[in-house]
Amino acid sequence: MRMAGSSVGVVGGGVLGMTVALRLAQQGHQVTLLESAPSIGGLASPEAIGDATWDRFYHVMLLSDRHLVGLLDELGLAQNAHWRDTRTGFYGDGRFHEMSSSLDFARFPLLTLAEKARLAATILHASRVRNPMPLEQEPVERWLRRWSGDRVFERMWLPLLRSKLGENYRIASAAFLWAIIARLYAARRSGLKRELFGHVDGGYATILAALAGRLDSAGVTTRAGARVQQVRRVDRQPVIELAGGETCAFDRVVLTVPCPTVARICPGLSQAEHDRLNAVVYQGIICGSFLLSRPLGGYYVTNIVDEGFPFTGVIEMTSLVDPATFGGRTLVYLPRYLAQNAPGWAQDDAWHRAQFLAGLQRMYPDLREEHVVAANVSRARDVLAVTTLDYSSRCLPPLRTSLPGVYVVNSAQIAHGTLNVNETLALAERQAAALAAEWSGEALAAA
Numbered sequence: 001m002r003m004a005g006s007s008v009g010v011v012g013g014g015v016l017g018m019t020v021a022l023r024l025a026q027q028g029h030q031v032t033l034l035e036s037a038p039s040i041g042g043l044a045s046p047e048a049i050g051d052a053t054w055d056r057f058y059h060v061m062l063l064s065d066r067h068l069v070g071l072l073d074e075l076g077l078a079q080n081a082h083w084r085d086t087r088t089g090f091y092g093d094g095r096f097h098e099m100s101s102s103l104d105f106a107r108f109p110l111l112t113l114a115e116k117a118r119l120a121a122t123i124l125h126a127s128r129v130r131n132p133m134p135l136e137q138e139p140v141e142r143w144l145r146r147w148s149g150d151r152v153f154e155r156m157w158l159p160l161l162r163s164k165l166g167e168n169y170r171i172a173s174a175a176f177l178w179a180i181i182a183r184l185y186a187a188r189r190s191g192l193k194r195e196l197f198g199h200v201d202g203g204y205a206t207i208l209a210a211l212a213g214r215l216d217s218a219g220v221t222t223r224a225g226a227r228v229q230q231v232r233r234v235d236r237q238p239v240i241e242l243a244g245g246e247t248c249a250f251d252r253v254v255l256t257v258p259c260p261t262v263a264r265i266c267p268g269l270s271q272a273e274h275d276r277l278n279a280v281v282y283q284g285i286i287c288g289s290f291l292l293s294r295p296l297g298g299y300y301v302t303n304i305v306d307e308g309f310p311f312t313g314v315i316e317m318t319s320l321v322d323p324a325t326f327g328g329r330t331l332v333y334l335p336r337y338l339a340q341n342a343p344g345w346a347q348d349d350a351w352h353r354a355q356f357l358a359g360l361q362r363m364y365p366d367l368r369e370e371h372v373v374a375a376n377v378s379r380a381r382d383v384l385a386v387t388t389l390d391y392s393s394r395c396l397p398p399l400r401t402s403l404p405g406v407y408v409v410n411s412a413q414i415a416h417g418t419l420n421v422n423e424t425l426a427l428a429e430r431q432a433a434a435l436a437a438e439w440s441g442e443a444l445a446a447a
């Protein structure tokens with residue numbers, strides 16, 4: 001449906017803001033996308049590593065990622081996507097264990113037969129839950145101890161929870177785990193025979209460039225390097241003030257930035273709105289990426305169950321992407337998910353680099369400093385909104401704010417999903433449709 005266009009400012013040029021901007025422009029609005037960084041893309045942006053360029057943070061697509069696969073089609077990139085089976089590993093008791101098939105699970109030595117049966121029953125039970133709302137009321141630890149028993153919790157679930165949530169696992173609800181298991185079962189649910197992992201030639205840079213081209217053709221004005229300092233109402237219109245003092249008035253403003261940023265840049269929101277935004281607990285990440293002159297174990301993900309590692313998993317990107325892309329070398333990511341008050345934020349990149357390499361050498365004792373061709377350390381503070389108890393009723397930010405014409409569409413609205421581009425696109429489509437319905441209703445009422 002095309003409607004008489006209003007002017008809309010979309011704040012935040014990540015995948016979410018880009019998609020919302022595109023859909024609103026396609027509905028006939030005059031859209032301006034404002035991004036504080038020098039280029040758009042947010043968490044999906046690329047970075048240089050040595051003489052190569054790839055995603056700043058590791059990204060994989062799943063064949064069952066319906067919205068993402070749809071976007072690739074829309075952008076004419078389907079033929080640039082490559083899908084494959086990858087291997088998964090576990091590192092426990094100082095050794096690697098393959099966990100890529102049911103046979104691997106049967107042979108997995110870190111749990112007894114009875115414990116494996118309880119683990120499998122827990123996963124099966126969670127996969128059958130259709131309504132996750134009741135799970136929001138139970139702490140994930142209590143739920144898992146009840147279903148899997150104490151030893152399976154401590155041996156398997158705890159390291160896995162810590163790998164995504166750090167110590168914030170203590171405040172997460174069972175709905176968090178439900179979302180992860182639902183993603184594992186997405187292939188089965190969508191009728192695919194098996195799940196495959198994929199990437200696009202050139203990584204997310206290719207998708208972002210194609211999306212930026214679409215924004216251009218749809219008439220979206222994209223302004224990178226435009227940090228929004230404040231959003232307020234002046235003469236019954238939302239006005240955005242940029243760092244540097246420039247102001248721009250719009251009919252409507254859509255904020256796709258994290259909740260703490262919404263709270264900061266919208267001082268005119270009510271106290272109740274500020275309290276709700278500030279109730280969202282974010283998990284951050286410090287992520288090492290290493291380009292190595294030698295391969296590692298060949299697992300896309302290695303989950304770590306042993307204690308004392310400075311990262312929470314190992315992602316060997318070149319088990320998915322042809323190493324020829326990187327001149328035959330190995331690209332590996334070492335994520336360290338951190339709570340906001342974790343001491344790791346105060347350490348500099350050199351400190352993290354040294355820690356990451358030492359941790360990798362503990363797993364691969366024959367890995368030497370000379371094998372490191374290049375290394376980066378990337379940080380992002382407000383990455384993942386933790387699914388805390390009663391998240392939907394207590395924290396989830398609503399689309400509308402008390403400032404007329406100012407809306408929030410951000411990833412904290414993904415209550416029952418894991419943070420990934422597919423969920424981000426689903427959210428963008430859903431909220432753009434809700435805005436279209438609301439604004440066309442307003443236009444009719446005004447006519």
Ligand SMILES: Cc1cc2nc3c(=O)[nH]c(=O)nc-3n(C[C@H](O)[C@H](O)[C@H](O)COP(=O)(O)OP(=O)(O)OC[C@H]3O[C@@H](n4cnc5c(N)ncnc54)[C@H](O)[C@@H]3O)c2cc1C
Pocket residue numbers: 011012013014015016017034035036037040041042043044057058059060061226227228229256257258261265285287335380383410411419420421422424
């Ligand atoms: C380590 C890691 C691994 C991941 N792995 C995967 C994966 O394997 N598969 C997958 O599908 N997804 C993955 N994701 C998730 C994926 O990257 C995100 O879901 C997606 O990029 C989120 O997009 P977004 O637009 O919501 O947020 P963001 O990308 O954070 O975008 C928000 C934007 O707002 C801008 N901004 C902030 N403040 C202001 C301001 N005041 N004014 C203007 N602009 C502002 C920021 O610069 C940023 O560009 C991963 C993410 C991380 C961090």
